[in-house]
Amino acid sequence: MADEELLKNTKDSVIFSDKETVETNNLKDQEKMGQVSVDVNVSGSKEALERENYESKSKLKLFICASGILVCYFYYGIIQEMITKGKYGEGETQEKFTYTLALVFVQCIINAIFARATIAVTKPGEDKTPIWFYISCSLTYLGAMLASNHSLQHVPYPTQVLGKSIKPIPVMILGVLLARKRYPLAKYLCVFLIVSGVALFMYKDKKSTAASSDTLFGFGELLLIISLTLDGLTGASQDRMRTEHMTKAHHMMLNMNTWSILWLGTSLVLTGEGIAFLGFVQRHPTVLINMVSFSVASALGQNFIFITVTSFGPLTCSIVTTTRKFFTILGSVFLFGNPMLGRQWVGTLLVFIGLGLDSIYGKAKKKS
Numbered sequence: 001m002a003d004e005e006l007l008k009n010t011k012d013s014v015i016f017s018d019k020e021t022v023e024t025n026n027l028k029d030q031e032k033m034g035q036v037s038v039d040v041n042v043s044g045s046k047e048a049l050e051r052e053n054y055e056s057k058s059k060l061k062l063f064i065c066a067s068g069i070l071v072c073y074f075y076y077g078i079i080q081e082m083i084t085k086g087k088y089g090e091g092e093t094q095e096k097f098t099y100t101l102a103l104v105f106v107q108c109i110i111n112a113i114f115a116r117a118t119i120a121v122t123k124p125g126e127d128k129t130p131i132w133f134y135i136s137c138s139l140t141y142l143g144a145m146l147a148s149n150h151s152l153q154h155v156p157y158p159t160q161v162l163g164k165s166i167k168p169i170p171v172m173i174l175g176v177l178l179a180r181k182r183y184p185l186a187k188y189l190c191v192f193l194i195v196s197g198v199a200l201f202m203y204k205d206k207k208s209t210a211a212s213s214d215t216l217f218g219f220g221e222l223l224l225i226i227s228l229t230l231d232g233l234t235g236a237s238q239d240r241m242r243t244e245h246m247t248k249a250h251h252m253m254l255n256m257n258t259w260s261i262l263w264l265g266t267s268l269v270l271t272g273e274g275i276a277f278l279g280f281v282q283r284h285p286t287v288l289i290n291m292v293s294f295s296v297a298s299a300l301g302q303n304f305i306f307i308t309v310t311s312f313g314p315l316t317c318s319i320v321t322t323t324r325k326f327f328t329i330l331g332s333v334f335l336f337g338n339p340m341l342g343r344q345w346v347g348t349l350l351v352f353i354g355l356g357l358d359s360i361y362g363k364a365k366k367k368s
């Protein structure tokens with residue numbers, strides 16, 4: 001039901017933004033022709049009221065999506081850790097979970113089922129997005145996920161989180177270059193403030209990351225750069241789907257995951273990981289319970305991600321997912337009463353200033 005409401009709001013916001021542009025243009029035309037009369041006060045205040053109403057609705061929707069992303073991915077992170085770091089078996093026969101492709105495969109299946117069920121219930125209408133958008137977007141989306149997962153075999157976890165914290169930057173740059181997005185100067189400044197704040201907060205000195213490699217730039221870092229570039233390309237495709245084809249959230253979610261199932265299924269067969277994974281499941285069937293609960297968290301989280309992408313754009317989505325990691329760690333610091341370093345206070349301040357300024361000045365310019 002809540003989802004239905006969100007979807008209805010998505011439609012409303014799309015409809016409203018068109019209406020808003022038309023109304024504003026009409027007013028501008030009248031102004032140019034000197035036809036603005038006493039009436040304007042009345043219709044102007046009605047328009048202002050409508051706009052205020054729309055803006056508060058849209059803020060509430062963003063707040064619900066951001067909270068949904070935070071809660072679902074917090075749980076997702078815990079279960080992911082349980083699956084990948086868990087001990088399977090005893091003594092000599094003990095083994096590790098190394099089936100990343102299979103894990104993402106199960107995740108994509110549940111995501112696709114969830115999206116399909118939501119479409120059946122909410123009936124968002126026909127999808128006119130050309131298929132090649134989904135093909136390329138699923139490849140970059142999968143590539144980004146696999147590259148960042150794989151980087152963990154070469155760099156410690158804090159380095160990976162730190163590296164991925166600059167995700168809004170490639171999403172913004174490639175959005176401008178490939179999807180012809182235009183942002184006010186203030187938006188660039190806000191993104192820079194948020195990203196610097198998160199990076200400053202997450203940064204760990206060499207001393208505290210014992211597992212870090214000696215080289216300043218190795219294969220792990222290269223994988224992180226590849227993952228960030230692919231994130232940027234995914235964002236640019238999503239920006240285009242959103243503005244050129246008005247793609248709906250669950251259509252995008254269903255198609256991107258369905259294509260990913262196809263790529264992953266092929267890889268599982270070709271690499272032999274599929275057979276190895278089935279053997280693992282036979283030996284340790286309880287892993288399936290965690291995998292299903294992990295995938296349900298992923299489907300719910302992605303539901304909010306795709307609503308954010310289609311309603312507010314991939315850049316806003318990447319700001320939400322980046323600050324989510326920051327808020328999760330900030331929450332745990334306060335919860336466990338850990339002391340914060342001076343650098344982390346500065347980082348926190350920068351994030352809040354960036355988010356505050358962004359909510360006031362960071363609106364994207366409307367295309368004429």
Ligand SMILES: Nc1ncnc2c1ncn2[C@@H]1O[C@H](COP(=O)(O)OP(=O)(O)O)[C@@H](O)[C@H]1O
Pocket residue numbers: 073141145148164167234235238302305309314317321322
């Ligand atoms: N723009 C997007 N389109 C589709 N899925 C996304 C998008 N952004 C994030 N996701 C999904 O959310 C998951 C978590 O993203 P995020 O919190 O940004 O972490 P990271 O990208 O560092 O793994 C991704 O692995 C992906 O499945």
